[in-house]
Amino acid sequence: MMFNSLFEQYESFQEKRISNRRFPEKIWDDLFQEWSQSPLFSSRKLGETFEGKDIQEIRFGQGPIHIAAWSQMHGDEATATMALADIFLFLSYNLNKWFEFKAELHQKVSIFFIPRLNADGANRWTRETALGIDMNRDARTQNSPEAKILARWLDEIKPIFSFNLHDQNRLYSAGKTPHQTHIALLATAGDEHGTWTASRLRAAKIANRMARHLQAYLPNNIAKWSDEYEARAFGDFAQGKGYGLVLLESGGAGWDLEKQSLRKYNACLLLDAFYSIATESWRKEETHLYQGLPTNERQIFDILIKKAPLNQHEPIYRADIGLNIQETAKEDGSIEYAWIIEDVGDLSPWYGLTEIDGEALHLQTEKMLKKEGVYHHLVLTKNNEVAFDLSNYTQKIQS
Numbered sequence: 211m212m213f214n215s216l217f218e219q220y221e222s223f224q225e226k227r228i229s230n231r232r233f234p235e236k237i238w239d240d241l242f243q244e245w246s247q248s249p250l251f252s253s254r255k256l257g258e259t260f261e262g263k264d265i266q267e268i269r270f271g272q273g274p275i276h277i278a279a280w281s282q283m284h285g286d287e288a289t290a291t292m293a294l295a296d297i298f299l300f301l302s303y304n305l306n307k308w309f310e311f312k313a314e315l316h317q318k319v320s321i322f323f324i325p326r327l328n329a330d331g332a333n334r335w336t337r338e339t340a341l342g343i344d345m346n347r348d349a350r351t352q353n354s355p356e357a358k359i360l361a362r363w364l365d366e367i368k369p370i371f372s373f374n375l376h377d378q379n380r381l382y383s384a385g386k387t388p389h390q391t392h393i394a395l396l397a398t399a400g401d402e403h404g405t406w407t408a409s410r411l412r413a414a415k416i417a418n419r420m421a422r423h424l425q426a427y428l429p430n431n432i433a434k435w436s437d438e439y440e441a442r443a444f445g446d447f448a449q450g451k452g453y454g455l456v457l458l459e460s461g462g463a464g465w466d467l468e469k470q471s472l473r474k475y476n477a478c479l480l481l482d483a484f485y486s487i488a489t490e491s492w493r494k495e496e497t498h499l500y501q502g503l504p505t506n507e508r509q510i511f512d513i514l515i516k517k518a519p520l521n522q523h524e525p526i527y528r529a530d531i532g533l534n535i536q537e538t539a540k541e542d543g544s545i546e547y548a549w550i551i552e553d554v555g556d557l558s559p560w561y562g563l564t565e566i567d568g569e570a571l572h573l574q575t576e577k578m579l580k581k582e583g584v585y586h587h588l589v590l591t592k593n594n595e596v597a598f599d600l601s602n603y604t605q606k607i608q609s
């Protein structure tokens with residue numbers, strides 16, 4: 211109910227000044243100034259990244275139930291950060307329609323956010339911090355200043371629920387199927403036995419609620435992560451401490467490379483989860499929908515060409531080729547897209563988001579194809595007419 215209303219009215223609270231994943235830091239700083247001036251928020255500097263950028267907490271609400279949420283611990287995973295900008299807009303501006311919703315939240319819960327935690331990595335568009343550390347393997351030893359700050363912050367807040375917000379590779383599929391995982395969830399394990407502690411059960415109930423809402427829109431595209439215990443990961447670390455941790459991962463969404471559709475799911479799922487925590491309705495959730503989700507598998511390529519020609523001149527050898535989009539972070543702050551031939555051979559266990567029958571096609575622009583070769587142009591012909599042109603697909607990426 212609440213989720214559907216949020217979903218229908220999303221455009222009214224979408225922060226339109228952010229429209230792509232690698233948005234300029236200046237935009238974020240300006241927005242942050244606005245949020246911190248709202249009487250409904252308070253902000254606090256928790257420390258600094260290695261390169262001296264402020265790590266800020268934004269707090270909404272004065273209630274006794276503590277919730278923590280952080281995004282972009284991996285610098286190049288910004289989908290949830292865009293959703294947090296939407297959530298901050300939703301919470302900060304006056305809309306009579308949502309007055310009671312927000313009043314309930316403000317009174318019952320305190321939500322503590324650290325958006326864009328690994329700001330150095332976000333600027334470079336790298337997974338790791340400026341020191342080259344993967345924060346999600348740094349929960350135990352806390353070698354990076356950012357991990358120290360996150361761990362100390364969590365222990366100070368002692369949340370009953372926490373949300374660890376990530377992006378995952380676009381090309382995971384939900385089970386061994388052709389269906390791309392749009393959203394993946396995990397109620398992480400808090401110990402090596404995967405014990406169903408009260409904390410993990412709370413997380414699974416929220417994940418179940420999220421799965422139920424998503425299934426109405428994306429019946430085949432929701433997965434869960436493997437729940438094997440990883441003591442160095444923040445999700446497992448926080449679950450072990452009893453912080454009710456839900457891992458929410460944005461995967462791929464077809465040609466929506468900027469993941470604006472996934473941003474919308476993130477914003478609505480999180481607002482709905484906060485509300486269910488405030489009203490305690492999460493307690494009535496079961497966990498079977500969550501438990502029944504297929505796991506993330508690597509089963510797809512962006513484009514799979516079956517029986518593609520591997521060389522130009524007779525005799526022509528053929529095999530399947532899997533082409534994936536490759537992203538490169540440019541100095542000017544943009545992302546450049548190209549194509550890489552990820553694999554060549556008998557790829558019959560795999561699927562393509564786009565599948566092409568290459569049996570009657572011939573190489574036009576290249577003498578031969580190279581595994582791990584990077585391509586901007588690739589044309590295949592049939593009877594000397596263009597039958598496949600990679601640049602048509604490049605245009606889909608860029609539009």
Ligand SMILES: [Zn+2]
Nearest residue numbers: 284287376377
């Ligand atoms: Zn991540």
